[in-house]
Amino acid sequence: MQKANRFLLLIPAALGIIVFALFPLIQIAIPTVTSGANPIALYTQFLQSNYDLQVIFRTLTIATVTTVITVLLGLPTALWISRQSVSWRQFLSVIILFPILTNAVVRNFAWIIILGKNGVLNNMLQALHLISAPLTLLYTNTAIVIGSVYLFLPIMITTLVDSANGLNPEIEEAAAVLGARPFTILREIILPQMAPAILTGAILVFSGAMTAYTTPQLLGGNRHLVMSTLIYQQAMTLGNWTNASVVAMVLIVLSLIVLGLLRWYTGRLDRRVDHA
Amino acid sequence: MARLTLDSLAMTYGHGDPILHDLSLAVADGQLVSLLGPSGSGKTTTLRIIAGLLQQTSGTIKVDDEDISRVPVYKRGLSMVFQSYALFPHLTVFANVAYGLKRQKLSKADITAKVTAILQTTGLTDLAERYPQELSGGQQQRVALARALVVDPRLLLLDEPLSNLDAKLRVAMREEIRRLQLQLHTTTIFVTHDQEECFAISDKVAVLNQGKIEQYAAPEEIYHHPQTEFVARFIGFENFLPVNGTVADHAYRVGDQTVAVAGPTKPDAKVLTIRPNQIQLSPDDQGLSGQVTIRTYLGSAYRYTVDSPLGTLQIDGPTETPVAIGAPLHFTLPADQLLPLEA
Amino acid sequence: MLDRHNHVLQLIGVIVLALLILPLGIVVVTSFGTEPTISFPIKGFTLAWYANIWTQPAFVDGFQSSLTIALLASLLALLIGVPAVYALTRFDIPQKAWFQTLFLSPTLIPEIVIGFALYQTLVIAWRLPLWPSLLIGHLLLCLPYVIRLVTSSMLHLDPHIEEAAWTLGTSRPRAFFTIVLPNIRTSIVAAFMLCFINSFNNIPISLFLNGPSQNMLPTAILNYLQNNYDPTVSALSVVLMLFTAVLMLLMEKLLGVGALTTTETN
Numbered sequence: 001m002q003k004a005n006r007f008l009l010l011i012p013a014a015l016g017i018i019v020f021a022l023f024p025l026i027q028i029a030i031p032t033v034t035s036g037a038n039p040i041a042l043y044t045q046f047l048q049s050n051y052d053l054q055v056i057f058r059t060l061t062i063a064t065v066t067t068v069i070t071v072l073l074g075l076p077t078a079l080w081i082s083r084q085s086v087s088w089r090q091f092l093s094v095i096i097l098f099p100i101l102t103n104a105v106v107r108n109f110a111w112i113i114i115l116g117k118n119g120v121l122n123n124m125l126q127a128l129h130l131i132s133a134p135l136t137l138l139y140t141n142t143a144i145v146i147g148s149v150y151l152f153l154p155i156m157i158t159t160l161v162d163s164a165n166g167l168n169p170e171i172e173e174a175a176a177v178l179g180a181r182p183f184t185i186l187r188e189i190i191l192p193q194m195a196p197a198i199l200t201g202a203i204l205v206f207s208g209a210m211t212a213y214t215t216p217q218l219l220g221g222n223r224h225l226v227m228s229t230l231i232y233q234q235a236m237t238l239g240n241w242t243n244a245s246v247v248a249m250v251l252i253v254l255s256l257i258v259l260g261l262l263r264w265y266t267g268r269l270d271r272r273v274d275h276a
Numbered sequence: 277m278a279r280l281t282l283d284s285l286a287m288t289y290g291h292g293d294p295i296l297h298d299l300s301l302a303v304a305d306g307q308l309v310s311l312l313g314p315s316g317s318g319k320t321t322t323l324r325i326i327a328g329l330l331q332q333t334s335g336t337i338k339v340d341d342e343d344i345s346r347v348p349v350y351k352r353g354l355s356m357v358f359q360s361y362a363l364f365p366h367l368t369v370f371a372n373v374a375y376g377l378k379r380q381k382l383s384k385a386d387i388t389a390k391v392t393a394i395l396q397t398t399g400l401t402d403l404a405e406r407y408p409q410e411l412s413g414g415q416q417q418r419v420a421l422a423r424a425l426v427v428d429p430r431l432l433l434l435d436e437p438l439s440n441l442d443a444k445l446r447v448a449m450r451e452e453i454r455r456l457q458l459q460l461h462t463t464t465i466f467v468t469h470d471q472e473e474c475f476a477i478s479d480k481v482a483v484l485n486q487g488k489i490e491q492y493a494a495p496e497e498i499y500h501h502p503q504t505e506f507v508a509r510f511i512g513f514e515n516f517l518p519v520n521g522t523v524a525d526h527a528y529r530v531g532d533q534t535v536a537v538a539g540p541t542k543p544d545a546k547v548l549t550i551r552p553n554q555i556q557l558s559p560d561d562q563g564l565s566g567q568v569t570i571r572t573y574l575g576s577a578y579r580y581t582v583d584s585p586l587g588t589l590q591i592d593g594p595t596e597t598p599v600a601i602g603a604p605l606h607f608t609l610p611a612d613q614l615l616p617l618e619a
Numbered sequence: 620m621l622d623r624h625n626h627v628l629q630l631i632g633v634i635v636l637a638l639l640i641l642p643l644g645i646v647v648v649t650s651f652g653t654e655p656t657i658s659f660p661i662k663g664f665t666l667a668w669y670a671n672i673w674t675q676p677a678f679v680d681g682f683q684s685s686l687t688i689a690l691l692a693s694l695l696a697l698l699i700g701v702p703a704v705y706a707l708t709r710f711d712i713p714q715k716a717w718f719q720t721l722f723l724s725p726t727l728i729p730e731i732v733i734g735f736a737l738y739q740t741l742v743i744a745w746r747l748p749l750w751p752s753l754l755i756g757h758l759l760l761c762l763p764y765v766i767r768l769v770t771s772s773m774l775h776l777d778p779h780i781e782e783a784a785w786t787l788g789t790s791r792p793r794a795f796f797t798i799v800l801p802n803i804r805t806s807i808v809a810a811f812m813l814c815f816i817n818s819f820n821n822i823p824i825s826l827f828l829n830g831p832s833q834n835m836l837p838t839a840i841l842n843y844l845q846n847n848y849d850p851t852v853s854a855l856s857v858v859l860m861l862f863t864a865v866l867m868l869l870m871e872k873l874l875g876v877g878a879l880t881t882t883e884t885n
């Protein structure tokens with residue numbers, strides 16, 4: 001086959017991405033450096049604003065806390081699932097998969113019902129006389145974290161179950177025979193072996209939670225903006241497109257930095273795994 | 277360095293059939309005892325119960341005079357080498373070997389000294405900083421052994437440690453195991469289904485059949501005097517002649533034939549057994565005669581399947597004078613080689 | 620030991636599973652309540668909210684356009700993605716790594732930014748109507764799934780079977796359709812399913828490319844929730860969950876039990 005023909009097969013996809021993803025990205029990036037007094041004026045302005053810094057900080061904190069909680073809950077769950085019989089494992093995996101494939105609006109909506117002023121949780125706590133007046137749970141940072149954990153935990157679990165299924169139980173038994181108690185085995189034998197999968201899961205969850213729109217929009221409300229909701233607000237509510245672009249650029253850069261760091265760290269772990 | 281006593285161990289997985297029945301075994305200090313048996317006979321189960329990885333349904337395990345039947349696995353102070361080696365993939369060779377010592381809370385200096393010494397003994401010094409995935413099968417095997425031995429275990433348990441190695445390495449490694457075991461005087465249980473392997477290195481052999489010990493004796497004893505048909509079959513006796521009575525005190529009835537044996541007959545004998553290479557070919561018109569139906573070349577001999585008045589027999593013959601298929605074969609059963617079995 | 624009988628693992632596992640399922644269960648229950656606002660536990664029982672879904676044009680239209688866009692975007696992604704993967708895995712293309720990165724680059728751009736950039740460029744600057752812009756946005760969402768899944772199955776497919784077909788006198792395109800395609804069918808179906816589900820559920824990209832004339836179902840629900848808190852959304856959620864369940868069943872039928880649990884993450 002001729003050289004030209006080979007590239008013919010690549011052209012639609014390549015062109016599509018260049019024209020419809022990269023070009024528009026450049027298109028929105030240009031005003032962010034041309035409309036200020038100097039190329040970085042808008043960015044320094046953005047990064048000097050207390051309000052905007054708070055949004056960045058909130059975004060990163062929520063993504064970090066979400067990632068940590070999904071690891072803490074996901075790891076034991078994944079281990080538990082991976083140690084069931086094959087048929088049970090399949091059943092549980094389907095249960096985990098179902099939320100992943102269910103619309104995010106639906107999943108966040110569930111938490112509006114639970115966390116609202118007259119929501120399930122407040123009603124329950126009041127019925128148990130644990131509180132006298134309803135707590136403010138919805139439209140808080142905590143609500144966003146809860147929603148994000150709910151959204152991303154299944155992805156973390158799926159990633160970790162795959163890895164846990166590959167563990168050789170004899171390795172844990174070898175440690176036990178040599179004197180390691182269950183918790184020591186978890187910490188010294190299982191965790192290090194699953195570290196690459198934990199990082200993979202962390203990358204998926206962190207980048208997802210950092211850029212998610214629906215959850216902060218529905219559970220955070222207008223007073224708890226994160227970067228993605230700030231982009232939308234700047235662009236569509238305030239009509240300030242250049243500002244929205246600035247936030248967009250900062251979001252991209254931040255998420256690339258975090259992904260880069262996590263990937264770099266994963267790469268460092270690879271020496272053990274590569275030769276397997 | 278200890279004695280091991282198993283007393284009436286029984287094991288049932290879940291609600292299934294019992295896997296071990298009333299299994300008792302005494303291993304003397306510093307001995308290497310093999311558990312020999314076919315697949316599914318319960319060797320691994322027994323070993324895992326001793327290690328504490330499985331809880332027996334009933335029975336007791338004693339090391340010296342201490343009853344460890346209910347002691348959790350991590351407190352038993354034993355060592356085990358797994359069939360898959362089960363090296364820690366995220367730790368270097370050095371750290372793998374050091375793991376058990378670290379669990380014993382030894383000082384760093386002690387750990388380094390002991391690990392260095394055992395790496396030396398097992399010839400692993402140059403590989404100390406490698407990860408398990410960077411080692412050959414034989415080297416991994418050595419690391420597993422070093423990791424098990426460095427803690428100076430009361431008991432060393434080996435579950436088919438050589439089955440993942442090629443034939444040449446198996447021989448070398450089994451000698452290595454024996455050498456280290458003798459040098460360190462470690463009481464050892466060695467699980468295998470390879471009779472040559474276990475005969476080569478064991479002080480005593482316990483032959484396991486469906487969760488029961490059929491015979492427990494020194495290799496030579498087992499080789500020459502199997503006590504049951506099962507043991508005999510397992511170690512290469514191919515001919516089993518059903519006995520239906522005795523003739524005086526020197527012969528048995530087999531079918532309509534009389535077969536003479538050395539020594540007094542046993543009234544309870546059920547079969548006579550003999551190895552193919554113990555049957556002697558005789559000149560034409562002497563001894564018994566049969567017809568060759570199958571001939572296989574074994575390298576050192578031909579093995580004939582022979583239809584004879586005693587039934588179908590396996591007989592080995594020299595390669596210099598092959599007998600054709602369909603041709604008659606004359607043979608005698610040496611009276612002093614025939615072994616009467618009562619079960 | 621940390622086996623299936625370990626109480627700590629079991630406890631956490633059961634709690635986590637309950638936390639994953641219960642919220643959705645609560646949504647299901649609230650969809651049957653008779654009160655005009657969502658309450659739990661419910662008083663009375665009615666199916667009226669299910670009927671109410673169909674009286675909301677935004678939902679009905681939104682469902683239609685979400686379905687259409689998801690189907691078209693998934694098909695288009697396969698149509699331009701599979702040839703690209705074939706070229707990358709079967710021809711010796713010097714800039715291979717470069718193309719790989721290019722094809723997966725949309726995953727590095729937050730979806731909300733893709734939506735915003737498309738809105739700025741296609742809709743504002745180029746004056747493209749919303750519908751094709753939406754389709755393009757969803758195509759960008761889908762393409763990386765196709766590239767990833769199909770690449771991995773092409774790499775597993777022995778290149779010699781194709782060569783065997785050529786030596787038997789089959790033309791290259793014909794060999795692709797009769798030999799290669801049937802062998803990578805599973806990954807193509809899986810990619811299609813994932814594209815479809817992700818496109819159908821997507822919000823951030825659709826968000827900017829929405830208008831009075833152009834509704835997508837998830838954004839329609841989002842808008843509805845801004846002003847209403849009645850069990851219609853619960854009812855609609857139940858319908859969507861059933862939709863998910865049907866898709867999962869379909870996936871299992873088409874791809875087998877194992878595929879269902881392994882395709883999502885890779």
Ligand SMILES: Nc1ncnc2c1ncn2[C@@H]1O[C@H](COP(=O)(O)OP(=O)(O)OP(=O)(O)O)[C@@H](O)[C@H]1O
Nearest residue numbers: 289292295313314315316317318319320321322469
């Ligand atoms: N976890 C288990 N649950 C139920 N039955 C088991 C389990 N493990 C082993 N068995 C059964 O117990 C019997 C003995 O198994 P064991 O592994 O001890 O045999 P083995 O002698 O080690 O065999 P091999 O030479 O194949 O390793 C077998 O019939 C096996 O099917």
Ligand SMILES: [Mg+2]
Nearest residue numbers: 319320321435
């Ligand atoms: Mg075994």
